[in-house]
Amino acid sequence: MLNGIRVVEIEGLGPGPFAGMLLADLGADVIVVHRAAGEPAPGMPERPILDRGKRSITLDLKSPQDRKTALRLIATADALIEGFRPGVMERLGLGPEPCHALNPALVYGRMTGWGQDGPLSDRAGHDMNYIGLAGALWHASPIGQPPIAPPTLIGDIGGGALYLVVGILAGILNARATGRGTVVDAAIYDGAANMMNLLMSLAQSGGFSSERGQSLLDGPHWSRTYATSDGGFMSVQCLEPKFYAMFLDLLGLADDTDFADQFDRRKWPVLSKRLESLFAGRSLGEWQAVFEGTDACVAPVLTPEQSLHHPINKARQTWHDTGGTLQAAPAPRFAGAAAWSPRPVPARGEHSDEIIAELDENGG
Numbered sequence: 276m277l278n279g280i281r282v283v284e285i286e287g288l289g290p291g292p293f294a295g296m297l298l299a300d301l302g303a304d305v306i307v308v309h310r311a312a313g314e315p316a317p318g319m320p321e322r323p324i325l326d327r328g329k330r331s332i333t334l335d336l337k338s339p340q341d342r343k344t345a346l347r348l349i350a351t352a353d354a355l356i357e358g359f360r361p362g363v364m365e366r367l368g369l370g371p372e373p374c375h376a377l378n379p380a381l382v383y384g385r386m387t388g389w390g391q392d393g394p395l396s397d398r399a400g401h402d403m404n405y406i407g408l409a410g411a412l413w414h415a416s417p418i419g420q421p422p423i424a425p426p427t428l429i430g431d432i433g434g435g436a437l438y439l440v441v442g443i444l445a446g447i448l449n450a451r452a453t454g455r456g457t458v459v460d461a462a463i464y465d466g467a468a469n470m471m472n473l474l475m476s477l478a479q480s481g482g483f484s485s486e487r488g489q490s491l492l493d494g495p496h497w498s499r500t501y502a503t504s505d506g507g508f509m510s511v512q513c514l515e516p517k518f519y520a521m522f523l524d525l526l527g528l529a530d531d532t533d534f535a536d537q538f539d540r541r542k543w544p545v546l547s548k549r550l551e552s553l554f555a556g557r558s559l560g561e562w563q564a565v566f567e568g569t570d571a572c573v574a575p576v577l578t579p580e581q582s583l584h585h586p587i588n589k590a591r592q593t594w595h596d597t598g599g600t601l602q603a604a605p606a607p608r609f610a611g612a613a614a615w616s617p618r619p620v621p622a623r624g625e626h627s628d629e630i631i632a633e634l635d636e637n638g639g
Contacts, residue, residue: 276609277303280447283349284308284329284356285336285369288316289402289427290435290463291358291386292325297440298354299328299618300605306352306630308345309623311335322620324602332631333624336367345369347634350377353450354443358386361396371458381456382446386439388430390462402430402463409434409467414474417499418488434466489540496546497522497537500576507559508576509566511550522571526553579603 280303284295292307299305307326311333315321332348334341346369349355355374357364364370371383388405389395406412406429407422415424442459450456477483477491488494492512497519500508513522519537523529534546554562559575566573577585579601583594593604597617604615 277301280304280354281306281352282354282356282443283345283352285358285364286310286316287356287358287386288319289358290431290439290461291356292323293432293436294384294386294439294443295329295356296325296327297436297605298443305329306348306626307331307621308336308348309333311338311341311624315623322622324600324620326620327602328618329621330626330630331621331623332627336369342368344631344634346373346377348630349374349381351634351637352378352381353447354382354384356384356386356439356443361385361387361391375456379456380450380454382443382450382459383456384439384443384446384459384461386435386461386463388435388463390465391460395464402427405463406430406434406467409464409471411467411471413485414487414490414493418494429470430463430467433470434468435461435463438466438469488543491538494540495537495543496550499547501550501554503557503559503562504555505558505560509554509559509562509573510576511573513572518570518572521569522573525565525569525571526550 277298280298282295282298282303282305284291284305284307286292286307286309295305295307305328307329309331312335315323332344334345336342336345349369357369365372374381374383385391387396388400389398403412403424406424411429411434412422412424415422415429439459439461442461446457446459474483474490474492482491484490491514492498497511497513499512500510502508511522513519516537520529523531523534528534533542533549536542557565562573563575575581579594582588583596583601588594592614593606595602595604595617602617
């Protein structure tokens with residue numbers, strides 16, 4: 276879908292490289308500028324999955340000659356991705372102004388936690404800090420327990436990388452219509468707050484509350500997870516009455532008057548305790564057999580490794596094990612597209628000579 280689009284990604288951590296991977300998965304020519312020192316960032320492998328399908332050039336952006344090469348490369352790009360604190364790219368001489376002077380149609384994508392301006396723009400932070408301040412962490416655990424969310428998914432990926440990609444693609448469309456590029460200020464804080472608008476819509480009708488445990492999605496006995504006898508977990512979220520009725524029937528509780536009023540908030544804690552005891556009486560496999568193929572809105576909570584072997588993955592081929600490395604296929608999918616297989620992850624600097632030769636050949 277993005278054949279013919281070139282993106283220059285300045286090596287960073289987390290959401291920036293993830294955004295570059297999404298664009299590469301969609302067919303863009305993503306060139307990642309790795310540090311010339313040749314060492315991956317702390318905690319990252321030599322060849323991270325996030326670099327799949329990209330090309331790599333190593334440059335020392337503090338070197339005048341390498342900085343000139345970076346500018347030559349940026350002049351050929353449709354978009355740029357950088358994830359430094361505000362002001363770092365400017366100090367390197369690679370901020371939006373010199374880049375737009377060379378390439379007026381460039382979409383300059385900036386990924387930060389707190390944004391390019393504001394009282395926290397120059398402060399350090401991580402995923403949990405951003406989503407905590409944005410209001411997106413508040414409901415992320417059962418009542419009475421400290422909030423905790425799946426690492427990076429809500430902030431770095433949901434509020435960060437995905438919004439950056441949307442901004443870059445919107446900017447490219449506008450640049451093709453007007454010839455003018457733009458700067459995309461993608462702040463994880465902003466994106467995480469924006470994702471809350473679905474719940475704010477529920478709040479308008481009384482289905483969502485800032486009081487933990489009192490909303491339709493974080494308080495009911497029919498909207499949570501339950502431990503099984505063998506240490507597994509089953510997820511339950513049968514919101515609609517017809518699905519709730521099926522859930523009760525499969526559990527043998529259809530005639531139990533305590534469960535009759537699905538939306539009686541006063542009963543939710545007691546009914547949750549009853550279901551905790553019930554689910555603890557059987558193994559994960561036994562519960563899967565009970566709910567398999569039904570519309571009760573109950574599913575096992577699996578590790579990625581377990582998900583690899585689930586029948587849905589055998590049908591959709593979402594998870595792939597490539598030589599012991601587990602990775603998920605691109606999403607979304609497009610009608611008529613060929614079956615996907617993992618693209619190679621480049622060695623750092625693997626394409627340096629090739630890219631510089633292209634620049635020389637094209638007069639870049």
